[in-house]
Amino acid sequence: MTAEASSPDYQRIAQAIRYLEEHFRRQPSLEEVADAVSISPFHFQRLFSEWAGISPKRFVQYLTADFLKTRLAEAASLAAAADAAGLSAPSRLHDLFVTLEAVTPHEYRTGGAGVRIAYGVHQTPFGPALLAATPRGVCGLHLLAPDNPDATAALAALQKSWPGASFEPDDAITAPLVAQAFAPVAGQPLHLLVRGTNFQLKVWEALLRVPTGQLVSYQHIAQAIGQPKALQAVGSAVGANPIAVLIPCHRVIRKEGVLGEYRWGSATKKALIGYEMAQAERQAAQLA
Template sequence: MLTSSNTTATRAAPSPVDDYARIEEAIAFLRARRGDQPGLQELADHLRLSATHTQRLFSRWAGISPKRFVQYLTVEHAKRRMAETGDLLSLAHDSGLSGPGRLHDLFVNLEAMSPGEYRRAAQDVAVAYGVAPTPFGMALVAYTSRGICHLSFRGVEPDTPLRAQLTASWPAAALSRDDAAAAELLAQVFGQCAPPPGGLSLWVSGTNFQVQVWRALLRVPRGGLLSYRQLAHLVGQPRAARAVGTAMARNPIACLIPCHRVLRESGEFGTYHWGSERKMALCAWEAAARDAAAGTAPSAEEIAAG
């Protein structure tokens, strides 16, 4: 039952994690009812909110209306963005540039080790880590003096502790926990505060092909989408779409190495290590941010109108 306005006024503001849980629930509902195209009131009823509070939820979380959010999740939008991104990257390649203009993107530096170097370095490396809320739920970020080495969410196995994912990758490292420092770092990752002047550094280990795929992903701009085939072309291996998918599955750093921006050729979002709903949420959130940066985001009046 809806509470009175006085009670609502004294209630604490929803946390980012609470908002994301509702967004994920909304995506799951919209996926299940895709053929019906449920309206705002049906979505609000499913979320156990009023239509007004549902509007506020999406506006608070992504700056858009539920209607615009649903548009970002359509196959038609995905196909259009894949075509646009492919053309943009092809133009950058033909011009001899490393990637398209990234004025509104977070600058990321990637340093890679071979598996042999990793085994030697991991013997006595100090890894600090922490868990903190983000716009996409609780996340764990880990870092060394050379850069971020791990970023993960609770995925398809939500009962697996986040630290277990880290220790599987760094079994011999000396781990120390600092949630406050992690919260500050994650705020930089998700644009809630300014990153360092030189951008964020990543420190990863992978085969030459895996690193090649990860570097190619860094060229895909925020709000951009690619198919597996397009990504294979981007790394110079046009027949290696399946191998590209395998390399993406080995990605140790969610979001910053943006494997969520790669979709099926059909425009379907497909699977994601940290959950299909999270992949869709990431893509819609980034599409909204891209449109806001380009000046094409809806006005407050348009959001209120749905």
Template structure:
């Protein structure tokens, strides 16, 4: 299944890869259009519709200097951690996401006795599989060609009973990537996570990074009260099971380099540029 939105992202991603690899040479519109297999006119229009800004403006958001400026501004992370035990929920940042950790018993049982409903949906960044347990988001994993959604879900929740039910999960998907203002998130969106106390603290801290802003691994470590644990923080970020919504893509190296991403560096760069453009448009 390849919808128009996903096809758009696939074309944009190839151009972004070239743009970020050769940004010092300032690739021409013609070069980028060729990578997307489009005419210059259609590429410019498609890119601007997707990103909200021109390719040239978008490229400014992906430069090392822009990233360093964002890090210097700093994200308001000082009050990110609520302690090691996250058995309850807490209201977090402007996306109204609430994190709930599974009970110790549920963690040990790896989801035994629970039913996980799932569906595959489209987004500005390609297809993703979304899993839900009792109406709470349990996984959001972006898909590459050849990925098996059920294998991905089973790896995260080994003992759950899987049930494909896109209709019931659709309402959650609509709130993550709303197609119109009527679907925009207006109430807390619950996320159920299976992880250690340390991982939950890190994932909760990520929710404090506003859209369009960046934080370093060191800043996250400071925010959770463990300033020497930046390496462990990086490992926890790399194992985040809920892509985009828990914004691990907003964490970069303190040098300003974007670093890797569980779902591909091109997708990370696309997300960062897309969010930077949305943020600028909302305040202009």
């Protein structure tokens, strides 16, 4: 099972991010990165800026350890201010676009028996993705490798998570959901249906409260759910997130400013973080 069409632009973006990741210590020039992805420097600068809204140089600055640690410090300040105001989280902005529902105890025990799941592979700003949805909401969003958009393994993992459910391909159902996932519309929340333990649900709900362009540590999430010592369990729950982007596990990094692992690849995590920081910066500039 492959994507309907390749995404050569994002393939080159991902290749460039991987190249920058591998050679970050010597900070390669624009010309060198462009050569690594086999296009002219002018074309690469334009391509990257059109995708991210910022230059490649600015994008890389977002991903330095010092900058990331600054973002974590900001998150701690936001959390402290929220606590002082009697709020449960620094931001509920994401909740305007996403609502989260858990399966019933019976559905959890039976692996989703009786649940119908439609699925399809579609293009996104981050390459091809497999989206799966029930009549009650999106239950899976897996980002596929841009240079190998085969969804067979992703679908098998989804079926393993919902062994009692029935699956059928239906692009008519999944295409508009993908469009809404990557271009949310105010007043039209996207519903999610997840199958997980009570602990996982608490972690995933906490992730929904992390604003776009902001980062948190595993410690922040552990404290947010009232279990500050459960760092390993929090890490496992973050890694088990079945719905990429919409449940923003990519916004969790290590307290040292290290991005850490990501289920869908480190280059994709960097792309998501840099892209969202650029969005947040543009919105802040418009409001200033």
